[in-house]
Amino acid sequence: MEVIIDVLQWFIGLGSTVFLPLIIFIIALIFGVKPSKAFMSGVTVGIGSIGLNLVLDLLSGSLGTAIQTMGEQYGVALNIMDIGCGVGGPLAFSTAIGILLIPISLLINFIFVALGLTKTLNVDIWNFWFPAFLGLLVNAVTNNFVYGVIASISAILLQWLLADLFQEKISKFFGYPGIAITHMMALSGVIFAIPVNWIFDHIPGLNKVDANAETLTKRFGIFGDTVFMGLIIGIVVGIFAGYDLAGIGTLGMSTAAVMKIMPKMVAMFMEGLMPVAEAAKEFASKRLNGRQVNIGMDAALTVGHATVMSTSLLMVPISLAIALILPGNGVLPFGDLAFFMFGICLMIPYFKGNIVRSLIGCSLYLVTMLYLSTWLAPTITEVFTLANYDVGTTGLVTSVLCGIWPAGLFVVIASYLGVFGVIGIGLVVIVIMAYLKSVRSKKMVTE
Structure with a gap:
């Protein structure tokens, strides 16, 4: 067992820009892609991944630093530190639960795909960290390692279910056929967005507002352009952070650059994935009785969308304001501010790409995250311990980005029902999967 754990830790230690191309290469070969084409798909995905990381590093290093400076100036009364979700992966994969979940997840995933219980073949290994993190929360609550492992397995089942449920709409909105987003932090927001958008549809006036990135550009010209919006937001943040003129200008240009470069990096990522997605469809048609197979990938594929990026940047000052005035909140958004895009990106399709709806809906969602992250702080601190x-x-x-309903659900269930409740979550998910499979089968027969 120790040898297996050491090998997996070595593999994770290669970094996502190395192990992801390897995984894509192997999956492509399994689906019958020619070795040369499979190799280039893996390399292209790796290049896209490096490009995305460079852009995100630029965003976090420039805007993130400025935001932290703002937080230090205006949030002294909030005493719980938002350490950010960026440490979640290193944390999870430094534990036995995180390492064990990799082979367990891959094995169960292949079985569930073969049985038709899920359509998602998840190769986004890095983001296994969040189901592992949920397992660590349960381990902290129950003080039982085995319960934590069981919880992490229930969490990956929930992850595939959510990916299946929302794949069609998300894929259509972002233009990614054959791709399912399995990033649970992003998927969780959809559960909130659906009923909130229904409410928006029934609010007179608001239901008539059409303010997506395209219409804003047409109506307001340069002032509606996402690059210009990025420039202005960077300048405003720089001013509030107390930067000098050079620092303000540099931050503005860096933020504008992110808005321009991000979509191009996402396009590079997708260029490498498409041959694999197409081969997966053909493989499923021939060998899995026509079952659809979607390749599970990171939410990073969606953050290049104009509305996602605009909403994410505008949420920076909004989130700070909400945190300061929200009664009972003990957290100032800090480490997660530059990464809000990963928490809200999949909500955007359900807000119809409308920036006004997205800003209102995501602000309401942030309120729930602030309260949950405040409540979860003692347990999360115990996990790090x-x-x-x-x-x-x-x-x-x-x-803040870990203050989402799956984390609250697992902690509450484990606290009151123990391992039986945690197992119950997994069983409920499997029952729903089986029901959806029967619905799909009936639909295929009628067609």
Whole structure:
């Protein structure tokens, strides 16, 4: 067992820009893609991944630093540190639960795809960290390692179910056929967005507002352009952070650059994935009785969309304002501010790409995340303690983007029902999967 864990830790240690191309190459070969084409698909995905990471590093290094400076100036009364979800992966994969989940997830996923219980073949190994993190929360609550492993397995089942449920609309909106987003932080927001958008549809006046990125550009010209919006937001943040003129200008240009470059990097990523997605469809048609197979990927594929990026940037000042005035909140958005896009990106299709709806809906969603991340702070702090992970502070820590309903669900269920409740989550998910399979089968027969 120790040898297996060491090998998996070595594999994860290669970094996502190395192991993801390897995974894509292997999956492509399994689906019958020619070795040369499979190799180039993996390399192209790797290049796109590096490009995305460079852009995100630019965003977090420039805007993120400025935001942290703002937070230090205006959020002194909020005493729970938002350490950010960026440490979630390193944390999860430094634990036995995180390492064990990789082979367990891949094995169960192949079985479930073969049985038709899920259409998602998840190759987004890096984001296995969040189901593992949920397992760590349960481990902290129950003080039982085995319960944590069981919880992480229930979490990956929930992840595939959500990916299946929302794949069609998300794929159509972003233009990614054969791709399912399996990033649970992003998927969780959809559950909130659907009923909220229904409410928006029934509010007179608001239901008539059409303000997507395209219409804004047509109506307001340069002032509606996402690059210009990025420039202005960067300048405003720089001013509030107390930067000098050079710093303000640099931050504005960096933010504008992110808005321009991000879609191009996403396009590169998709260029490498499309041959694999097409081969997966053909493979499923020939060998799985026509069952559809979607390749599970990171939400990073969606963050280049104009409305996603515009909403994410505008949420920066909005989130700080909400955190400061929200009664009972103990968290100032800090480490997660530059990464809000990963928490809200999949809500955008359900808000119809409408920036006004997206801003209102995501702001309401942020309120729930702030309260949940405040409530979860003691448990999240305990997780870091159990993993012997140094967070550089002796106080409570949390992550705003981890303050989502799956985390609350698993902690509550584990606290009151123990392992039986955690197993129950997995069983309920399997029952729903089986029901959806029967619905799909009946639909195929009628067609």
